Amino acid sequence: MSADVVLINPPYENIAKGQNCVKHIVNSSPSLGLLLLAGQLRQDGYEVAILECDIEHISIDEAVRRTLELRPKVAGITLFTVGVQNGALIAEGLKKADEKLPVIVGGPHVSSMGVETMERFTAFDLAVLHEGEAIITEIVQNYERGASQHNVPGVLYRQGEEVAQTPSVKNPADLDELPLPAWDLLPNFPQNYPLAIFGYPKGPVATFSASRGCPFKCSFCDTTTFGKKIRYYSPEKVFAIMRHLQERYGVRHLQFVDDLFVANRKRITQLCDLIIDSGFTMSWSCTARVDTITPEVLGRMKRAGCWEISYGLESGSERMLENMRKATTAEQAERAVNWTHEAGIRCKGLFMLGYPGEDEESIAVTKAFVRRLPMTTMNMTKFTPYPGTPVYKELYGTAIRKQDWERMNGMNFIYEPDSVDMRTLDREYEAILTGFYKRGQVVRDYLQLAWHNPLHLWRLVKMLGCRVRQRVGI
Ligand code: B12
């Protein structure tokens, strides 16, 4: 076996030491970015392989070995902040074995911290600063020819000891023209790539992003890769992709991972009408802002198979929402959650604890807010100032907090607000989540989900079994 290009999603298990049993219940979605790049390269005549390290349980050494076995012309690594360290270890392993193999990187971390990342990790030869489809083939061709990369827009490359940057950006002009994500390259797709436990009614599942970009300015959110201008796939194309996933792979539930799926109500209504009029059945979930939905749209979405909507509710405190520049109010949030509930769509509330300005009073307000909203599920992240977010610059200026990169996964408090300490934050975090998940209605709902799809139960049993084995040391 060989491949011209090997694309790697590095493992990031080192951020959750001793927690590896959660692998049975977490979201195992593959990187859509790598799938799209693979689709593009294949369309341009290259053989491609993808290594999804966490999902396929591939260690750093094994990723290096497997890549070298395929004898590629170029290796590409996708980087979230939390994965940079392991991505760099893979790159170093590759370079040690074959100094001439070009290693290129891209992804959300690179879009916001490209220069610093290239300076810190010399095993990376080139970094793509935004979307990759329109330039990936040119980069590979340049390496094949031994040509310089200085004509490729929007990249960082090495010029002797210096990191040079090329001007402008070349993002895909028309998303409909992009090749399909190369799902067929993934071993045992879609069975091996479930969403988080209880996050779908019936598998197998897949993910897709029907738009790119978000015009809002929430100060904790990193929108560097896709920018502020929102671009869409047409409703017809989205519908065709849904059909393709069902007909070719037997997918029964689709999760839209757009930053803002319900950005344009007209477009969503068109998509829903296409689904309803054709009699096509597939459940799906998506994201929306609390100020972009209406009862009418929700009704249409329900009829078209919408199963769950995730809302970034963030906090119950108006003061905190203002601090975050969320541009919505707690009242709007409450109304949206109630409308969603009334439409018969599940509602997932996404919260954040420990943002600058958080204090015991705002935590108490959020607690009460969580208690009274009819959400079916909720998630809370520990506030993390990701590089590329406005709040990162406000907190740290332009200083790079390198020591935190490996902990930037939303599961660690790495910033302490002035008026509440980390111990209180940790305690309240546990209290809010446990309080929610102990609610009778929530427990009944999960039991019902497990009854309809015993695979959820099976995943839970596997996780508990893993924990027991770990405890008794077998
Ligand atoms: C779906 C999703 C997930 C899924 C799937 C992740 C995955 N492997 O892709 C799951 C649920 C598993 C997940 C987990 C996490 N996620 Co997430 N996730 C997303 C989301 C909503 C969409 C990603 C997506 O599919 N985008 C569409 C594709 C097409 O874009 P893309 O992957 O970025 O790829 C393009 C470019 O970046 C570039 N590119 C990417 N890789 C490469 C590689 C090469 C070689 C080249 C040339 C180019 C290139 O070209 C691609 C095509 O244009 C984004 C939000 C966003 N706007 O991206 C957050 C986001 C990426 N996630 C984020 C975070 C923080 C996390 C977690 C740490 C959260 C947590 N608490 O667990 C984990 C870490 C997972 C990990 N592997 O490290 C942050 C990342 C910020 C950062 N600087 O790290 C984002 C940006 C959300 C945000 N706004 O803050 N996530």
Ligand code: SF4
């Ligand atoms: S949190 Fe949501 S609405 Fe706000 S900028 Fe990010 S993607 Fe856009």
